Amino acid sequence: MRVFFNKWAPFVLVMFMLQSGFGGNIESLSLGSKAPMLDAKFKDISGSELSLSSAKRENGLLVVFSCNTCPYVRAWEGRYPELASKAKEANIGIIMLNSNEARRDGGESLDDMKSHAKENGYLDKSGKPLFAYAVDKDHKLADAFGATRTPETFLFDKDLKLVYKGAIDDNSKSEADVKESYLKNAIMALSKGDDIKTASTKSIGCSIKRL
Amino acid sequence: MQLLMKYSFLKMKMVLLCFVFYEGALAKNDFPQLLDINSAKFWELVKHHQNQKSVLVNFWASWCLPCVEEFPHLMELKAKYKDKVEFIFVSFDFENSRENALKFLHGQSMMDVSYLNVETEQEFLKSMPESWSGALPYTMFFSKKGKQVMAMEGGQSKEEFEKYIRITLSQ
Numbered sequence: 001m002r003v004f005f006n007k008w009a010p011f012v013l014v015m016f017m018l019q020s021g022f023g024g025n026i027e028s029l030s031l032g033s034k035a036p037m038l039d040a041k042f043k044d045i046s047g048s049e050l051s052l053s054s055a056k057r058e059n060g061l062l063v064v065f066s067c068n069t070c071p072y073v074r075a076w077e078g079r080y081p082e083l084a085s086k087a088k089e090a091n092i093g094i095i096m097l098n099s100n101e102a103r104r105d106g107g108e109s110l111d112d113m114k115s116h117a118k119e120n121g122y123l124d125k126s127g128k129p130l131f132a133y134a135v136d137k138d139h140k141l142a143d144a145f146g147a148t149r150t151p152e153t154f155l156f157d158k159d160l161k162l163v164y165k166g167a168i169d170d171n172s173k174s175e176a177d178v179k180e181s182y183l184k185n186a187i188m189a190l191s192k193g194d195d196i197k198t199a200s201t202k203s204i205g206c207s208i209k210r211l
Numbered sequence: 212m213q214l215l216m217k218y219s220f221l222k223m224k225m226v227l228l229c230f231v232f233y234e235g236a237l238a239k240n241d242f243p244q245l246l247d248i249n250s251a252k253f254w255e256l257v258k259h260h261q262n263q264k265s266v267l268v269n270f271w272a273s274w275c276l277p278c279v280e281e282f283p284h285l286m287e288l289k290a291k292y293k294d295k296v297e298f299i300f301v302s303f304d305f306e307n308s309r310e311n312a313l314k315f316l317h318g319q320s321m322m323d324v325s326y327l328n329v330e331t332e333q334e335f336l337k338s339m340p341e342s343w344s345g346a347l348p349y350t351m352f353f354s355k356k357g358k359q360v361m362a363m364e365g366g367q368s369k370e371e372f373e374k375y376i377r378i379t380l381s382q
Contacts, residue, residue, distance in 0.1 A: 026344075026364075103276075148346040148364065149344060149346035152344075167333070167345075171333070177331075201333070202336045202339075202343070202344060202345045203333065203336070204303050204336065204346075206346070207348070207364070209277075
């Protein structure tokens with residue numbers, strides 16, 4: 001019996017891991033799935049509370065998992081105001097969430113988010129946020145979405161079904177060298193009622209700091 | 212008094228000389244070395260070790276907290292399994308944090324060549340397994356025959372790494 005166990009245990013363990021998707025990786029929300037936790041409330045940098053339902057507009061909703069400290073967010077966030085403006089033009093709501101619960105005392109608190117928004121162009125001239133930037137307490141929404149990194153985006157249609165997920169575009173390092181603006185293209189297609197050509201992409205990012 | 216001042220000045224000069232020497236050593240990239248890599252070169256590198264050793268690949272960045280937390284475990288295991296497992300480290304630091312990556316590797320007493328991705332992330336990700344969402348750190352294990360045995364996203368403990376190394380070696 002012991003010989004059998006010693007010989008086959010690694011094989012059984014490997015098979016189990018392969019079945020469970022390689023070492024406990026998180027499963028991302030599938031395309032076509034309905035947005036979860038629609039009525040859960042999130043406190044944003046303006047002090048108000050909002051939900052996915054309240055953030056949604058006529059043509060859909062864009063959810064972005066972001067933060068203050070990730071270099072990949074820092075590389076991409078200069079493009080956030082334009083994205084917010086495109087989403088607004090397309091009558092799509094937008095909400096950015098900070099799920100880094102394990103780093104609330106390391107630059108990811110609500111106060112840090114307020115300062116970050118002020119210093120990085122998240123506000124208009126009158127000091128009003130261009131988009132909602134809210135705390136995802138205990139990373140509950142990130143867990144429900146299967147979000148793994150920052151920045152990571154999820155675009156929903158008017159019925160709140162997922163139509164695009166992944167990267168903002170194909171070049172974090174240089175906006176001038178972007179060849180494909182995945183998210184912007186998806187927003188445009190969604191607003192026109194066209195098919196979204198690239199519905200899922202990947203990107204390198206900072207892992208969400210879960211408890 | 213004059214002698215004391217002269218001695219202090221000499222001591223300051225020596226400290227400065229040591230500092231310049233240390234910085235110079237880092238600048239010259241004697242060790243650790245951080246060589247540029249893209250996805251094509253990366254897969255060539257993995258293949259190069261086929262039939263000789265199992266391979267553990269770790270994608271990391273100096274600014275990534277779970278990456279730097281798990282790195283010492285990997286360094287310990289690298290020393291323990293040096294004859295059986297080749298450890299390949301690929302950093303996703305940006306060019307402007309290359310020096311930080313080098314300093315971190317220096318602090319970890321890395322005495323081998325490491326790599327820094329210079330391709331756009333999208334290009335690099337195209338050749339990577341579906342299981343990698345792109346979050347760092349990410350670790351892959353290849354058997355001696357070159358087959359990918361498993362892969363893990365997120366920080367791991369030393370015990371977990373060692374468990375997966377043993378499984379890889381058994382393949």
